[in-house]
Amino acid sequence: MEVNADDFFKAAALDKPRVTNKVGSNVTLINVMQIPGLNTLGISIARIDYAPLGQNPPHTHPRATEILTVLEGTLYVGFVTSNQPAPNRNKFLSKVLNKGDVFVFPVGLIHFQFNPNPHKPAVAIAALSSQNPGAITIANAVFGSDPQISDDVLAKAFQVEKNTIDWLQAQFWENNHN
Incomplete structure (x- = not known):
């Protein structure tokens, strides 16, 4: 009404x-x-x-x-x-x-x-x-979560070195949390 x-x-x-x-x-x-x-x-x-x-x-x-x-x-x-x-x-x-x-x-x-x-x-x-x-934007969700997903978990899931995951998380963390 x-x-x-x-x-x-x-x-x-x-x-x-x-x-x-x-x-x-x-x-x-x-x-x-x-x-x-x-x-x-x-x-x-x-x-x-x-x-x-x-x-x-x-x-x-x-x-x-x-x-x-x-x-x-x-x-x-x-x-x-x-x-x-x-x-x-x-x-x-x-x-x-x-x-x-x-x-x-x-x-x-x-x-x-x-x-x-x-x-x-x-x-x-x-x-x-x-x-x-x-x-749900995939990269933002995986690399920019708060708190961050363990780099051990992501390195194993993506089959890359932990330093690669650390670099990716830094890119998304800066963009999403400043």
Whole structure:
């Protein structure tokens, strides 16, 4: 009874390019936090801006499938299947998308987008099958956690020297905790 039109509206939410971050992307998510009327509707939308050679790094949405449409530019996109029996274990599926092309990332799978053009930005719109899809950026979660995951654990998991893990953790710790 208290609902009004503003509960279903967000003015000029996705019309302007945004400044990109260190890896060359900016995700402007419109979910239930910005539009309360999305509550229980199972959808959200995002604008993703990519600098030249920018990326939306490997990440996953634990609660949503994503369908991405390129509005401007070119994107190299892909996802990895999850622990399938041999011979298809962790199969990598990818495509190069141009303006107007559409690609789907199934719920929970690690995926990315990369603008291969060194001179022009790219823009995409993503629709997600959840009012609050969540996002887990893999490198940030693994190397930038607080407290840090033991370098012994990560060195063994990634099969690299501990000093490599220490270096990676330092990169993400500085970015996430300053």
